[in-house]
Structure formats: structure tokens, C-alpha cells
Amino acid sequence: MGNMVKDKVVVITGSGAGIGRDFALAFAASGAKVVVNDVGRARDSDEFLANQVVDEIRAAGGEAIAATQSIATWDSAHEIIQKAIDAYGRIDCVVNNAGIVRDRFFFKMSEEEWKAVIDVHLNGSFYMSRAAAPHFKEQNGGSIVHMTSTSGLIGNFGQSNYSAAKMAIVGLSKSIALDMAKFNVRSNCIAPWAWTAMTATIPEDTPENKARVAKMKKMEAGKIAPLAVYLASDAAAHVSGQIFGVRANEIYFFNQIRMIRSLHRDGGWTPETIAEHAMPAFESSFFPNVPSLTLTPWDPI
Numbered sequence: 291m292g293n294m295v296k297d298k299v300v301v302i303t304g305s306g307a308g309i310g311r312d313f314a315l316a317f318a319a320s321g322a323k324v325v326v327n328d329v330g331r332a333r334d335s336d337e338f339l340a341n342q343v344v345d346e347i348r349a350a351g352g353e354a355i356a357a358t359q360s361i362a363t364w365d366s367a368h369e370i371i372q373k374a375i376d377a378y379g380r381i382d383c384v385v386n387n388a389g390i391v392r393d394r395f396f397f398k399m400s401e402e403e404w405k406a407v408i409d410v411h412l413n414g415s416f417y418m419s420r421a422a423a424p425h426f427k428e429q430n431g432g433s434i435v436h437m438t439s440t441s442g443l444i445g446n447f448g449q450s451n452y453s454a455a456k457m458a459i460v461g462l463s464k465s466i467a468l469d470m471a472k473f474n475v476r477s478n479c480i481a482p483w484a485w486t487a488m489t490a491t492i493p494e495d496t497p498e499n500k501a502r503v504a505k506m507k508k509m510e511a512g513k514i515a516p517l518a519v520y521l522a523s524d525a526a527a528h529v530s531g532q533i534f535g536v537r538a539n540e541i542y543f544f545n546q547i548r549m550i551r552s553l554h555r556d557g558g559w560t561p562e563t564i565a566e567h568a569m570p571a572f573e574s575s576f577f578p579n580v581p582s583l584t585l586t587p588w589d590p591i
């Protein structure tokens with residue numbers, strides 16, 4: 291048992307399975323009181339996955355309760371946070387981890403597929419953070435850990451809904467970090483890579499995808515948890531508004547968008563002078579628009 295987050299009360303969304311389950315186990319093993327939130331049910335018994343994780347934590351000597359409401363509405367998100375307050379009297383950290391995918395090429399994506407993903411990832415992260423905010427403000431402290439993705443930060447095929455939500459979560463996190471800094475509230479993002487039910491949806495339809503899946507299968511979900519526990523701990527009191535990543539045994543620090551070139555023209559610009567002058571100057575700095583896998587071709591194990 292560690293004690294990095296001893297007695298902190300943490301709500302972890304989507305922690306009945308995958309990366310979130312490992313978060314719940316790791317937070318509890320590091321001394322936190324964990325609210326295990328998940329709407330999912332076990333395939334064999336129909337029991338809520340959250341209850342199973344709570345049992346695991348208690349069997350290991352940790353403290354946890356389950357919350358099976360969806361994060362995807364204002365009211366149910368508030369109920370999840372209230373559950374933490376009712377059980378433990380406070381809330382110190384929210385880990386916005388729950389997620390779904392509805393992958394489809396953009397030209398075929400339906401409104402339902404778009405809205406479902408935005409509702410869980412972006413709106414869910416807003417509702418959960420917003421529900422915790424008054425408690426954080428009152429107690430003058432708190433931490434939020436959001437899950438972003440290289441699908442948004444870099445790019446990916448067939449994921450315009452997911453990429454949009456994951457990039458928007460970065461904006462949400464950075465704005466929370468600015469607005470809540472005066473109350474000692476921090477907000478950071480993690481881009482994980484792990485073999486879970488979510489990544490098991492990657493089709494093995496081409497040799498490239500087969501190779502990708504074989505590599506992903508070696509990326510354990512438990513490898514992400516140490517960073518989340520650290521970000522929730524007092525040791526990270528100076529860390530806010532940042533973006534990190536974990537892929538097996540590698541840990542990353544991401545850059546953020548800044549102006550990298552500037553041109554000034556007396557009298558301003560016309561479409562013609564942009565074509566003749568500005569764009570040729572900028573073109574040498576253009577970024578190739580590639581899927582994230584292109585930038586991480588090596589084995590991280």
C-alpha cells in the first residue's frame with residue numbers, strides 16, 4: 291500500500307473496466323477512498339461492473355463504493371458527486387475516464403453517432419467537473435484528471451466524433467485550470483494507450499491493422515494508473531493545464547498549440563498577397579496530417 295493519495299476522496303468514471311478499473315485499484319492501493327462509477331454490467335451475471343471492482347478493492351483492504359449512474363446528463367453526474375459527499379463528506383479528485391466509441395468515416399457518420407460520443411466524453415467531463423466545482427471551491431482545493439487521446443491531439447481515421455470530443459476536453463481542462471487556479475484546483479489531461487474493450491473494437495481487416503492490434507495487446511491498462519495517482523496527489527500541486535501520455539513503459543509530455551510563424555505586411559493582407567507572400571512562407575512549416583500511429587511506430591514495451 292502506498293500513501294500518495296491517502297484519505298483523498300476520488301470519483302473515477304468508467305472504472306468498472308479497462309483503464310478506469312486499474313485507476314480504481316491503484317488509487318485505493320495508494321490510500322484513497324474511491325467512488326467507482328460505471329454504467330456497464332458483467333456479460334455473464336448482469337451485475338454492475340462497478341460493484342465487482344468495489345468488491346475487489348474491499349477484499350484488498352481498501353475503501354470504495356459504487357455509483358452506477360451515467361455521467362452523460364447534468365442530473366446524474368451531480369448524483370455521482372453527491373454520492374461521494376454523502377459517503378465520505380468531501381471530494382478531492384475527479385477522474386473523467388468513462389468513454390465510448392462510435393467509429394465511422396466522416397462521410398457516413400450519423401447524428402446519433404456524433405451526439406452519443408460528444409455526450410459521454412465532452413458533456414460527461416463537463417458535467418462531472420462542474421458538479422465537483424462548488425465543493426472544490428469551498429474547500430479551496432481539488433484536482434481533475436481528464437482522458438484525452440492522440441486521436442484528437444494528432445489525428446485518426448473514422449473518429450471525427452471522438453477526436454472532436456477529445457480535443458475539446460483539452461480546451462475544457464485548460465479553461466478549468468485557468469478559472470479554478472485561484473481556488474487551488476488543478477486540471478490535467480492524460481492521453482493513454484492500452485488494450486481494453488475500447489481498443490478491441492479496432493478491426494483486424496488489413497495487415498497494418500493486424501500489426502497494430504498485436505502491438506496494442508501488449509499495452510497493459512494498468513500502466514496508466516501511476517500517472518493519474520500522481521496528478522491527483524499533493525506532490526503535483528504545481529502541475530496544472532498540462533497534457534501527458536503513457537504507452538506501456540513510456541511516459542510523454544505533449545506540447546501545446548502556439549503561434550510558430552508570424553508575418554507582417556504594411557497595410558494588411560489581401561487574398562492575393564496571402565497567396566503570393568504569406569502561404570509560401572508558412573508552407574515550409576506545415577504539419578503533415580497523419581493518423582497518430584504514424585508518429586509512434588516503435589514498440590514501447
Ligand SMILES: NC(=O)c1ccc[n+]([C@@H]2O[C@H](COP(=O)([O-])OP(=O)(O)OC[C@H]3O[C@@H](n4cnc5c(N)ncnc54)[C@H](O)[C@@H]3O)[C@@H](O)[C@H]2O)c1
Pocket residue numbers: 303304305306307308309310327328329330331339359360361362386387388389390410414437438439440481482483484485486487488489
Ligand atoms: N484504450 C486506449 O488505448 C485509449 C486511448 C486513448 C484514450 N482512451 C480513453 O481512456 C478512457 C478509458 O478507456 P478504456 O480503453 O479503458 O475504455 P473501456 O471501454 O474499456 O472502458 C470505458 C468504461 O466507461 C464506461 N462508460 C461508458 N459510458 C459511460 C457513462 N455514460 N457513464 C459511466 N460510465 C460509462 C463503460 O461501461 C466502460 O466500463 C476513455 O476516455 C478513452 O477514450 C483510451
